[in-house]
Amino acid sequence: EAGVAQSPRYKIIEKRQSVAFWCNPISGHATLYWYQQILGQGPKLLIQFQNNGVVDDSQLPKDRFSAERLKGVDSTLKIQPAKLEDSAVYLCASSSRFGNEQFFGPGTRLTVL
Amino acid sequence: ELKVEQNPLFLSMQEGKNYTIYCNYSTTSDRLYWYRQDPGKSLESLFVLLSNGAVKQEGRLMASLDTKARLSTLHITAAVHDLSATYFCAVSWNSGYALNFGKGTSLLVTP
Numbered sequence: 001e002a003g004v005a006q007s008p009r010y011k012i013i014e015k016r017q018s019v020a021f022w023c024n025p026i027s028g029h030a031t032l033y034w035y036q037q038i039l040g041q042g043p044k045l046l047i048q049f050q051n052n053g054v055v056d057d058s059q060l061p062k063d064r065f066s067a068e069r070l071k072g073v074d075s076t077l078k079i080q081p082a083k084l085e086d087s088a089v090y091l092c093a094s095s096s097r098f099g100n101e102q103f104f105g106p107g108t109r110l111t112v113l
Numbered sequence: 114e115l116k117v118e119q120n121p122l123f124l125s126m127q128e129g130k131n132y133t134i135y136c137n138y139s140t141t142s143d144r145l146y147w148y149r150q151d152p153g154k155s156l157e158s159l160f161v162l163l164s165n166g167a168v169k170q171e172g173r174l175m176a177s178l179d180t181k182a183r184l185s186t187l188h189i190t191a192a193v194h195d196l197s198a199t200y201f202c203a204v205s206w207n208s209g210y211a212l213n214f215g216k217g218t219s220l221l222v223t224p
Contacts, residue, residue: 033211042117042201042214043156055209091155099144099210104156 002026004105006092012111018080021108025073025094031055033102034067034077035091043091049075050098082112115140115206119215126192126222134218136185136202145185146203146212147176156201159187192222 005024013019025032030051035043046065048055051072060067064083069075079086089109093102116139126132136145144163148156160169162178162185169176173196175188185202199219203212 031209035212040216042203042217043212044214045211048207048209048211050209056207056211093156095210098208099205101146101158101161102212103158104148106155 004092004094004103006090006105006108008108009106010109010111012113013082014113015084016081018078019082019110020076020078021090021092021110023075023077023092023105025075025092026096026103029094029096029103030072031095031098031102032069032075033093033095034075035093037089037091037107039088046077046090079110082110084112086110087112115142115204115213117202117204117213117215119200119202119218122216122218124218124220126189126220128193128222128224129191131191132189134187134189134200134202134220136187136215138183138185138202138204138213140206141180141183142204142206143180144205144210145178146205147185147187148201148203148214150199150201150217152199159200189220194222194224196220197222 032049034046037043047057049069067077089107092105095102147159160176165180167178199217203214
């Protein structure tokens with residue numbers, strides 16, 4: 001069974017630029033999560049989808065971050081414009097249903113200069 | 114606000130020794146997770162604990178959950194170098210079971 005796929009793996013941009021990350025969850029997993037992991041900390045939830053609907057985006061900085069999962073499978077997370085403090089690893093996770101273990105992708109390491 | 118606290122945050126131990134990592138959380142939750150993360154890698158699921166008194170074991174690692182005390186432990190038996198990694202506990206906090214993570218315990222096992 002293929003795992004959670006993410007791309008790109010690394011991205012370096014300058015502040016005020018835009019960036020987008022892509023995630024393909026495990027086949028059949030209805031629930032998809034985006035987490036932000038700053039160096040030395042645990043991951044923090046940004047947004048959670050159930051199929052193509054948003055379950056929780058209370059911790060998403062909506063003035064600059066957006067995410068979508070239009071067909072209930074792949075998801076895209078966008079930052080526009082990026083700030084220095086957005087430098088982090090962005091992790092995508094999926095689970096077959098609420099409460100089951102979450103499987104994490106390899107992450108996208110973002111550096112904002 | 115749900116808080117998850119791990120201790121210790123850093124742990125250096127000799128091979129062959131035993132040790133316990135503690136995870137406290139501030140509000141009621143019905144499940145707790147342990148993950149492992151190697152440097153530069155993603156998170157690997159170790160255990161999902163679903164009820165009070167739950168105990169799970171895999172190799173040299175054993176996890177337990179006391180929901181009344183809001184405490185989980187990860188016990189390491191006879192540590193080996195391959196266990197060197199960062200260990201996170203996480204508690205589900207919203208209706209969608211999103212995870213709130215602790216800061217992680219960075220474990221180094223030395224000869």
